Amino acid sequence: ETGVTQTPRHLVMGMTNKKSLKCEQHLGHNAMYWYKQSAKKPLELMFVYSLEERVENNSVPSRFSPECPNSSHLFLHLHTLQPEDSALYLCASSQVYRQGAGQPQHFGDGTRLSIL
């Protein structure tokens, strides 16, 4: 399925670098999500955007900065990261209704991030 595309696939950066992760969805959804997946831990929800407005931020460190310019694109800007931030970062999208309909989230392939 190519409905959710993430770039780059791999990223190696130093702690002082600034980089951005990109996510694009072609499914016509109105909500997008960033998740962090670390070894032996459950997926952690980082940010939620619904209708281009951030509706949830799970107390993520400020060195992670999301941006959602429209309903199809989502970015995660990174700066001054720490070694413990090395992980797989997954983007997802879904269609959300006000009354709640439990529509599944569709995921991209993720960006494998390594902090030196």
Added chain:
Amino acid sequence: AQTVTQSQPEMSVQEAETVTLSCTYDTSENNYYLFWYKQPPSRQMILVIRQEAYKQQNATENRFSVNFQKAAKSFSLKISDSQLGDTAMYFCAFMRHEGGSEKLVFGKGTKLTVNP
């Protein structure tokens, strides 16, 4: 807070046989949704099956079916006629609607290996 527990970190099964992956969750909500996702080595999180909590009938998708026990807060996944391509991490997830967004809470996953 909702939690999802997958008590089997790893499992293996012979090709063509049946295997059941367990999942329990904790919530005080009455209306919610449950999912099983599969993550093969290719990394993409793929939806396997979805269950609506208000429906008593167990969801089925081809070789995949669930045993949903709402009172016991149990949501196990049965894979029949296992195939080599079923080798993957399997994640159980709980979703509820909250304030204009839908939040997924994942378990730690079960690594399933299908042996030839």
